[in-house]
Amino acid sequence: MNDRHLLSIADLGREGIEDVMRTADSFREVAGRSIPRVPALRGKTVATLFFEASTRTRLSFETAAKRLSADVMSFAASSSSLEKGESLRDTVETIDAMGVDAMVVRHRSSGVPAQVTAWTSACVINAGDGQHEHPTQALLDCYTIREALAQRRGTEDSQNGADFAGLRIGIVGDVKHSRVARSNVLAFSALGAEVVLVAPRTLMPPSLDGWPVKATADLDSVIPDLDVVYLLRIQAERAGQVLLPNLDEYHERYGLTRERSNRLAAGALVMHPGPMIRGVEIAPEVADLPSSLVTRQVRNGVFIRSAVLFHLLGAADSGEAIDA
Amino acid sequence: MAERERRLTRPGGRVFVARAQVMDADEVARALRRIAHEIIERNHGLDDVVVVGLQTGGVPLAERLVRVLTDIEGVTVPLGSLDVAFYRDDIGLRPVLPEEVTNIPLDLMGKTVVLVDDVLFTGRTVRAALDAMADHGRARAVQLAVMVDRGHRELPIRPDYVGKNLPTRRDELVDVTADGVEIGELADERTAR
Numbered sequence: 001m002n003d004r005h006l007l008s009i010a011d012l013g014r015e016g017i018e019d020v021m022r023t024a025d026s027f028r029e030v031a032g033r034s035i036p037r038v039p040a041l042r043g044k045t046v047a048t049l050f051f052e053a054s055t056r057t058r059l060s061f062e063t064a065a066k067r068l069s070a071d072v073m074s075f076a077a078s079s080s081s082l083e084k085g086e087s088l089r090d091t092v093e094t095i096d097a098m099g100v101d102a103m104v105v106r107h108r109s110s111g112v113p114a115q116v117t118a119w120t121s122a123c124v125i126n127a128g129d130g131q132h133e134h135p136t137q138a139l140l141d142c143y144t145i146r147e148a149l150a151q152r153r154g155t156e157d158s159q160n161g162a163d164f165a166g167l168r169i170g171i172v173g174d175v176k177h178s179r180v181a182r183s184n185v186l187a188f189s190a191l192g193a194e195v196v197l198v199a200p201r202t203l204m205p206p207s208l209d210g211w212p213v214k215a216t217a218d219l220d221s222v223i224p225d226l227d228v229v230y231l232l233r234i235q236a237e238r239a240g241q242v243l244l245p246n247l248d249e250y251h252e253r254y255g256l257t258r259e260r261s262n263r264l265a266a267g268a269l270v271m272h273p274g275p276m277i278r279g280v281e282i283a284p285e286v287a288d289l290p291s292s293l294v295t296r297q298v299r300n301g302v303f304i305r306s307a308v309l310f311h312l313l314g315a316a317d318s319g320e321a322i323d324a
Numbered sequence: 325m326a327e328r329e330r331r332l333t334r335p336g337g338r339v340f341v342a343r344a345q346v347m348d349a350d351e352v353a354r355a356l357r358r359i360a361h362e363i364i365e366r367n368h369g370l371d372d373v374v375v376v377g378l379q380t381g382g383v384p385l386a387e388r389l390v391r392v393l394t395d396i397e398g399v400t401v402p403l404g405s406l407d408v409a410f411y412r413d414d415i416g417l418r419p420v421l422p423e424e425v426t427n428i429p430l431d432l433m434g435k436t437v438v439l440v441d442d443v444l445f446t447g448r449t450v451r452a453a454l455d456a457m458a459d460h461g462r463a464r465a466v467q468l469a470v471m472v473d474r475g476h477r478e479l480p481i482r483p484d485y486v487g488k489n490l491p492t493r494r495d496e497l498v499d500v501t502a503d504g505v506e507i508g509e510l511a512d513e514r515t516a517r
Contacts, residue, residue, distance in 0.1 A: 019421070025425045026409070026426065029425045041415075311421075314416060
């Protein structure tokens with residue numbers, strides 16, 4: 001990672017993605033110890049600024065920072081001066097004035113993390129902005145696939161890069177509104193995978209120009225060919241609206257039902273970024289099958305976020321080398 | 325460490341250029357054999373001895389040392405490897421990334437750990453290694469074996485077993501490979517060849 005921020009998967013490219021995954025391997029080792037903590041970022045402060053509700057991503061970042069011995073400041077919009085009418089910019093500048101080294105930002109509007117970089121000297125990490133991107137989710141998803149592929153090959157150690165060439169990954173669900181889909185399309189294809197988007201027409205982006213993907217509205221026609229089925233969360237607030245008339249019908253046509261899971265290729269992987277709604281995107285019993293990587297995704301999220309924090313905050317301030 | 329130095333002190337596109345060979349492959353093998361005997365003598369055998377190589381240069385030497393020890397005493401000596409990137413004191417001053425995943429296969433509580441590195445220079449890598457090791461249990465004792473001690477210590481650290489003491493200038497580099505030990509310096513890529 002050359003830049004001081006992580007706003008989009010496009011900032012990384014294939015080499016950057018592989019670098020982060022290699023560092024995450026080291027954090028996986030650290031996590032296996034009785035005291036899973038290293039002193040690497042002692043004295044650094046990481047602030048999590050979540051202007052939109054999220055427990056798991058915030059906890060994952062905070063755990064990741066603590067494993068590096070960084071101090072953690074937590075900011076939640078609901079308990080803040082935003083409620084009293086403070087502007088976003090004033091909030092960011094106030095936190096910046098307290099002296100933080102990294103800001104982890106989530107906001108319901110696309111582009112907020114990029115805007116925040118203009119208001120602070122801290123490194124900024126996008127933890128999900130509107131319908132734009134969620135880069136650390138894509139990194140942990142790639143890492144989870146790489147780990148599963150390595151285990152299948154019988155090489156526990158996945159030291160090397162990741163080559164997804166020949167891998168067919170289907171991203172199923174509300175692609176149109178999904179920042180996870182956007183980051184994952186970039187990441188999966190950067191690593192060489194073939195990506196198929198599966199969604200009803202109402203939930204497909206109006207244009208796929210320039211996207212290295214195929215698209216279909218028919219899940220059943222592609223399911224036997226997929227190596228990975230990546231299910232997106234259906235936002236319940238959209239149900240009953242014009243784009244998604246009802247959840248039962250969605251489950252019927254796009255959910256990973258028992259019947260569909262039986263038609264998956266042997267060894268196909270099932271993933272979901274969470275929070276998972278059983279009975280909508282996935283049948284309750286399918287979510288617990290061994291092919292489901294959902295809990296591994298959560299576990300790997302901590303390793304990946306530690307790696308991202310270490311890459312950004314441990315990077316040299318100047319290009320000058322000092323004596324070894 | 326030499327390899328680490330070469331990779332990490334190179335942002336200007338500079339490369340290591342050898343000037344002279346100071347040990348050939350046979351001399352390295354003999355030094356390793358002597359060090360093995362010294363380790364056995366000092367510890368009255370190899371009970372509870374664990375060999376840990378420092379990434380990256382110390383790891384192949386540690387593997388060789390374990391083979392020699394096994395050869396002499398006929399017992400298996402546990403082998404580990406340690407990457408000290410997360411424990412360095414120059415994080416933020418220069419690019420520091422782990423080279424390999426640390427692999428310490430057992431709790432070091434009560435063990436005698438022989439740390440192995442190729443080159444001992446400022447002592448900062450060893451300082452970091454001592455901290456890193458402490459997270460894997462409280463060793464009974466830690467000893468340090470290096471193929472080359474090139475001087476210029478910045479911390480109160482000394483080796484217990486040394487292949488060769490080699491006086492150097494600070495700006496020189498020492499490179500330990502399977503073929504021997506070379507001394508040289510960094511040069512611009514264009515003038516290098």
